[in-house]
Amino acid sequence: MAADNTHSAPANPVDIPWDAVLEWGLALASTGLIVSGAIFVLAGALGVLRMPDFFTRMHAAGMTDTLGAEFILLGLMLQAGFSQMTLKLLLVAFFLFLTSPTATHAIANAALKSGLKPQLGPYKAPELSEIEGKTPSEGAH
C-alpha cells in the first residue's frame, strides 16, 4: 500500500514513520468517507419520511443511492488498496452511476405517465401544533 512513499523515508531529516502515517491516513479517510456516506443515506431516509409527495420523496431516495452509496464504495476502495478488489469496486461504482439515475427516471416517468400530478409551489412542513389535533392520516407526512 505504501510502496511509493517508503523509499523517501531515510532521506527525511526528521524520522517520520511514513508507513504508519499513510496507513492511518488511509484508515481515517476511508472511515470518514464511509461515515459521510452513511450520513447521506440517513438524510435520504429522513427525506423519504418527511417529503410531502411522491416526486419530492424521489429526490431524497435518489440522493441515497448516488452519493451515499458512492461514498461508501470510495471508502471501501481506499481500504482495499491496489488490488483486484478495487477494480471490482470501481466497476460497481460505475454501474451504480449508470443504473441508479435510470431507475429513478423510470419510476418518475411511470408515475407521471400513470397520471400522478406533482405537487408544485412552495411548501413548508406543518408546525407540530398544527397537526396535534388531527388524526395521523390527515396531518403528518
Place this chain on the structure above:
Amino acid sequence: MVRYAIILALVMLLYWLTLSFYFEPLIVGFGIASVLFAVGLCYRMRILDSETVPYMHTMTTIGYFGWLFLEVVKANFAVVKAVLRPDMEISPTLLTVPTPQKTDIGKTMFANSITLTPGTVSMDIDDDGILVHALLAEMADPDDFVEMGQRAGFSVSEVSS
C-alpha cells in the same frame, strides 16, 4: 457492424479479465467462449450499434464523470440542508430543459446527469427537451443546465450547438 462486434468483443474480454484475474489457459478460453456467446447474442438481438458499443468515447466520458461527481457533491448539500431543516422549505418546480445533443446516447447522458444531480430529476424526455422536476425553485433555471448539457454532449464526442 463488424467493427462494433470487434470492439465489443475486446472490451468484454477486458471486462472478463478484470472480473476473473485468473490467467490460466482454460479459464481464459472459457472467457473467450463467453465473450463470443455474448457478442453472438447481441448480434441476434440486432443491438450491435453505436449505442451498445459506446466505448470509443471512454476517455472523455471518464473525465466527464469526474466533473459530474464534483457537481453532485456540491448540489447534495443544498438538498441535505432542505431535508434536515425543521420547517423544510421546498418549492417543487417543473421546467423543460432543451436538449442540444444530437444522438440518443448524448441525450441519455444529459438526462442521467440531471437525475444524478440531487434536487433535479428528469421525468420525461421528448422532442421538446427534458421535463425536469426540481426540488427547489432556485435550481429550476434552464441556464444552469447549459454547461452540463455541453459537457455531456462533448463527452460522447459530439459538438453541441
Place this chain on the structure above:
Amino acid sequence: MLSFIYAAGGPATISPPTLIIDIALMAMLVVVAFAIVRMRSLFAIVMLQGVYSLMCAAWFVTLDAVDVAFTEAAVGAGISTVLMLSAMLLTDRQSAPVGAKKSLGPLLVCVLAGAAMFYAIPDMPAYGDANSPANTGPGMEYMTAAVTDVEIPNIVTAVLASYRGYDTMAETVVIFMAGLGVLLLLGLNGNAGFWQAKVQGQNIFSLTAPRTRILTSTEDKPETEPPAPDEAAPPKPKPKRKPAAAKKRAAKKPAAKKTAAKKPAAKKTGGKGSAS
C-alpha cells in the same frame, strides 16, 4: 435484549456488531413479512417479495453463506420478481379480501409453530460453535476430504456437483419439470390450449391471443433498428411473416389500443412458432 440473545444462544462467541446487523435484518424481515400479509395490492406484494429476498441475501452474507446469498439475490430478488409480474399481468392487481374467520386456522398453526421454535432456541448450539454437531459430524469429513478428492477451492461446488451429484441432477430435473409444466399448460407462445383469461375486462381466448409477430415496419420503432439491419441480417427464423394485413395495421398506426377484434385478421398469417 442483547443479554437475552446471548443467554439463549449460549456463550458469547458472536461479535456484537454482527449480532446487531443480524437482529436488524431479522427485524426488517419480520416487518416486511407483516407488510406482505397485510397488503392487498399484488403489485406491491411482488415488490416487497423482492425486498424480502434481498434482505435474506444480506443476512445470508453475514452468516457466511455466500453461495446461498447469491442464489437468493439472483433468483428471489431478480428474476422471480419479473416472472411474478408477468404472471400478475394475467390475473389481477388486487387480491380478494379474506375474512377473519378463515384466517384463524393458519394463525393458530403459525402461533404454535412459532412457540415451538422459541421453545427449541435454548437447545441450539451457538453460532460458530466448534463443538456443534454441524462442525463435528460427517460434514467436516467432507470438508477435509474435498481438498484432496476434488481439488476445488469452493467446497460448495464440490459438494453440490460431485458428492451430491444425484441430488443436483434431481434439482435440475425439477426445474425442467417446472418449465415443462408451464409450457404444457400455456405454450411458449402463450396460445396453446383453450385457456381464457380476463385481463382488465378484456377477454383473451386462445384464438385472439397475440401471436409471434415480427417488427413490421421501420417507422414503427425507428430507434430500435440498427443502422443497416438488412445487410448481413441474422437468419430470420420466420422470414415470411410480413403480411399485408400487419403492414396496413402498422401504417395506419391506430392510436386506440389494439382491440381483440383485430387479432383474428392477423391470425392466419401467424407463424409456425406457435406451440400446437
Place this chain on the structure above:
Amino acid sequence: MNSHLILRTVSKFLIPLIVVYGLYVHFHGDFGPGGGFQAGVIVAAAVVLYALIFGIDACKVAVPPSWIRIGMTVGVMLFAGTGVVTWLLGGAFFDYDVLKYDPDHPAGQHLGIICVELGVLFTVATVMVAIFYAFGSRTPDISDEDW
C-alpha cells in the same frame, strides 16, 4: 422519439455486460460463489431485459422459442449424460474419476463438474426464459399510447 429513450440506451449498453457477468459467475463457480444456477438466472435476466425494452416479439426473433425448447432438454441430457458416460466407462453413476485419469490431480472430477454445471446452466437459463415467454405472450403488448 419514444419515451423509453433512456431505458433503451442504458439497457442496450448493459445487456452484453450482464451476459458476460453471468458466464463469469458460471465459470468461476469452482473458485468462488457462483455456479450454474445463479449464472443461468443472470443470463436469462439479460434476455428478459431485452424483452422488456424491445417487446417480447422482437425477443422471440432474437431467441427463438425452438432454442428454448431444445435448450431445456439439452441441459438435463448433459447432466444425466455425464452420469451415463461414467457408467459406460466402467464407473458408478456420477463417478467422475473415470472420465480422465491423472495420477496427480483429480482431473476427472474437474471435467465432470464442468459438464454437469453446463447442464444446469442450460436448463435454468432456458426454463426461466420459457416461463417468461409463456406468461408474457398471453397478453397483448401495451402500446406506447396506453403506457
